[in-house]
Every structure is written in C-alpha cells, then in structure tokens.
Amino acid sequence: MKSSNVGTLLGVAIATLGLVLGVTADGGPLSDGGPLSDSGPLSDSGSTTAIETVGSSTDDQGSSPASPSPPTVAKTDPDKKSTQSYPADLEAELALAYSAEAPAKSATRTFELRAAPTSVQLFDGRLFDVWAYNDQVPGPVLRVRLGEEVEVRLRNDLPQPTTIHWHGVRVPNAMDGVPGVTQEAIPPGGSFVYRFVPKDAGTFWFHPHVRGAEQVERGLYGVLVVEDAEPLPYDQDEVWVLDDWRLGADGALDTRFVTRQDLAHDGRWGQVITVNGDAAQFVVVRPGERIRLRLVNTSNGRVYRPSFGSLSPKVIAVDGMTTRQPLDLSGFVLAPGNRLDLDLATSGHR
Numbered sequence: 001m002k003s004s005n006v007g008t009l010l011g012v013a014i015a016t017l018g019l020v021l022g023v024t025a026d027g028g029p030l031s032d033g034g035p036l037s038d039s040g041p042l043s044d045s046g047s048t049t050a051i052e053t054v055g056s057s058t059d060d061q062g063s064s065p066a067s068p069s070p071p072t073v074a075k076t077d078p079d080k081k082s083t084q085s086y087p088a089d090l091e092a093e094l095a096l097a098y099s100a101e102a103p104a105k106s107a108t109r110t111f112e113l114r115a116a117p118t119s120v121q122l123f124d125g126r127l128f129d130v131w132a133y134n135d136q137v138p139g140p141v142l143r144v145r146l147g148e149e150v151e152v153r154l155r156n157d158l159p160q161p162t163t164i165h166w167h168g169v170r171v172p173n174a175m176d177g178v179p180g181v182t183q184e185a186i187p188p189g190g191s192f193v194y195r196f197v198p199k200d201a202g203t204f205w206f207h208p209h210v211r212g213a214e215q216v217e218r219g220l221y222g223v224l225v226v227e228d229a230e231p232l233p234y235d236q237d238e239v240w241v242l243d244d245w246r247l248g249a250d251g252a253l254d255t256r257f258v259t260r261q262d263l264a265h266d267g268r269w270g271q272v273i274t275v276n277g278d279a280a281q282f283v284v285v286r287p288g289e290r291i292r293l294r295l296v297n298t299s300n301g302r303v304y305r306p307s308f309g310s311l312s313p314k315v316i317a318v319d320g321m322t323t324r325q326p327l328d329l330s331g332f333v334l335a336p337g338n339r340l341d342l343d344l345a346t347s348g349h350r
C-alpha cells in the first residue's frame with residue numbers, strides 16, 4: 001500500500017466497485033441498479049458499475065460490434081492465391097503476438113483438481129447442488145507466469161466421463177482435451193495429468209469437453225491466468241467470472257440440458273446471473289489504485305455488456321491477446337467464452 005501520505009481526508013475513503021446484477025430470463029432488469037456498496041461510492045465520482053446483458057434468446061438488441069474495427073489489412077493480390085501481405089508494423093506485431101515456440105521452461109506449477117458433485121452457496125446463500133472443481137464454483141484460478149509449465153492432476157469423481165479443454169490456450173494437441181480425438185475421456189474414478197508450457201500470457205479458462213452443455217452448466221469451469229514474465233505493476237489483479245444459471249420451479253438447477261428450447265434460442269439462458277458464483281462482487285480499492293480486472297464469460301448463451309460508469313476502464317486484452325493499445329470499453333461485449341482484461345484507474349492522490 002502506498003497510501004501513507006494520503007492524509008486523513010482520503011485515508012478512510014476505501015471505496016467499492018459495486019457490480020449491479022439482476023436480469024430476468026428475457027433480459028429486463030430486476031433491480032434499478034443502485035450501488036450495492038455499503039461504504040459509499042468510489043471517491044467523488046459516485047459511479048456505479050454494471051454488467052448488462054445484451055439481447056435475449058428471442059430479442060436480440062445487440063447490434064454493437066463485438067470489437068472495434070480490425071487493423072487495416074493490405075489488399076491481397078488476386079493473382080497470388082495464398083499470399084496475404086500486411087503492413088510491416090502489423091506483421092511485426094503479429095509475429096511477436098504468436099511465438100511459434102513456448103518459452104523455455106523455467107519451473108513447473110502443479111495443481112490438483114478434483115471434479116465431483118458437491119453443494120455450494122451461490123447467489124442467495126442456499127446450498128446449491130453443482131458439479132465443481134475442488135468443491136468451488138468457479139473452480140480455482142490457476143495462476144502461472146509465462147515460462148512456467150502448467151501441470152494439472154485431474155481426478156474424475158463425476159458420474160460421467162470428463163476431460164479438460166484449455167480455452168484459448170495453444171497447447172500440444174494431446175493436451176487439448178477432446179475425447180476420442182486427442183485423448184480418451186477420463187472415466188469416473190480415473191485421472192489424467194495435463195502438462196504444457198503456455199506460449200502466451202493472458203486470461204484463459206478451462207472446462208470439460210465431454211457433454212460440455214451439461215458439465216459446464218453444472219458448474220465445472222475455472223480460470224487460467226498466465227502472467228507476463230514481468231507482470232505489469234497493477235495494485236490489484238482480479239478475476240470476475242460471469243455465469244447465468246437456469247433454475248427449475250423448485251429453485252434448484254434445471255437439469256434438463258440441450259433442450260429443444262436451448263437449441264432454438266442460441267443456447268441455455270439462466271434467470272440468475274453470478275459473478276464468481278455470487279450475486280454481487282466488490283473490489284475494495286484505495287484512492288489512486290490501478291486495477292487489472294479480468295472478465296470471463298462462462299455462460300452458455302448469454303452476452304454481457306460491461307459498464308463502469310465514469311470510471312471509463314480501458315480494454316487491454318481481448319480473449320487472451322494483448323491489444324496494440326488501450327481501447328475504449330464502449331462497443332465491447334462478452335459473448336460466451338470471451339475474456340476482456342480491463343485497466344481500471346481510480347481517482348485520488350498518492
């Protein structure tokens with residue numbers, strides 16, 4: 001903390017970024033989005049933070065682009081079939097972005113994951129029957145540095161076979177988790193060791209690749225953060241996992257998966273939205289702090305449009321890929337599977 005010189009005036013101004021939640025199945029707001037903070041709005045801005053959903057299963061209002069216009073690509077020569085030329089600076093940037101080889105292994109980070117049915121407290125404090133990694137929803141955040149090898153020892157205590165797919169990670173094919181293609185599905189009671197050195201720093205996630213529309217929806221997902229070899233000096237580095245849950249009339253998870261309704265409506269849409277498994281999520285910040293906020297959408301069908309009011313965060317990475325420069329958040333949405341890394345600066349003095 002560097003707040004020792006802040007003085008008494010701001011010394012108690014610990015603020016929260018409240019995430020305003022609540023949508024119905026048709027996407028309309030349940031709450032009016034007042035701040036959920038009990039310690040006052042952030043600094044003097046009075047801003048609130050909201051994650052809205054875009055469109056709905058039947059009424060797609062989401063016409064904004066998922067990302068800003070792509071960089072200009074030089075025209076291809078119709079006579080030269082497979083040669084595509086880019087401006088030299090873009091060529092250089094892409095070359096840096098996708099190194100062909102993983103960096104030399106500096107160390108191995110070992111994680112134990114156990115996939116099993118369990119009960120967890122989610123949005124309303126009730127115990128909720130889920131399937132989870134290590135009895136938690138979301139599963140653990142696996143955090144490594146670029147150059148470190150990821151070793152995940154997965155034990156399957158589910159009543160179904162399973163695998164793990166590393167969403168967005170360039171892994172050796174045998175580690176990709178596709179049953180019957182890159183590995184045999186891990187039977188109940190079985191285990192498997194995933195081992196790879198990520199080639200890229202960024203925000204990724206992992207989930208089963210067996211009956212994904214059921215196993216992910218039951219709660220099996222976690223986040224893999226690959227930090228830069230020299231992490232940027234953020235005061236905080238937070239992960240927010242967005243998901244929606246479809247409940248039956250009894251309030252428990254609706255265990256009818258891949259229904260005709262789902263197939264006809266762009267996937268399964270839940271009535272309850274959670275951030276890190278909770279109905280509300282806060283980040284406690286001190287004046288002047290700078291936060292890297294990693295948003296991950298693990299929903300099956302829902303698209304989110306994050307909004308942070310006057311905080312105006314910048315997008316610094318999209319789907320695990322660092323942007324060429326910080327970009328305005330407006331216009332960005334999070335479709336299922338998407339990640340957005342945000343740079344959030346708070347006002348105040350140091």
Ligand SMILES: [Cu+2]
Pocket residue numbers: 165166167168207337
């Ligand atoms: Cu995926």
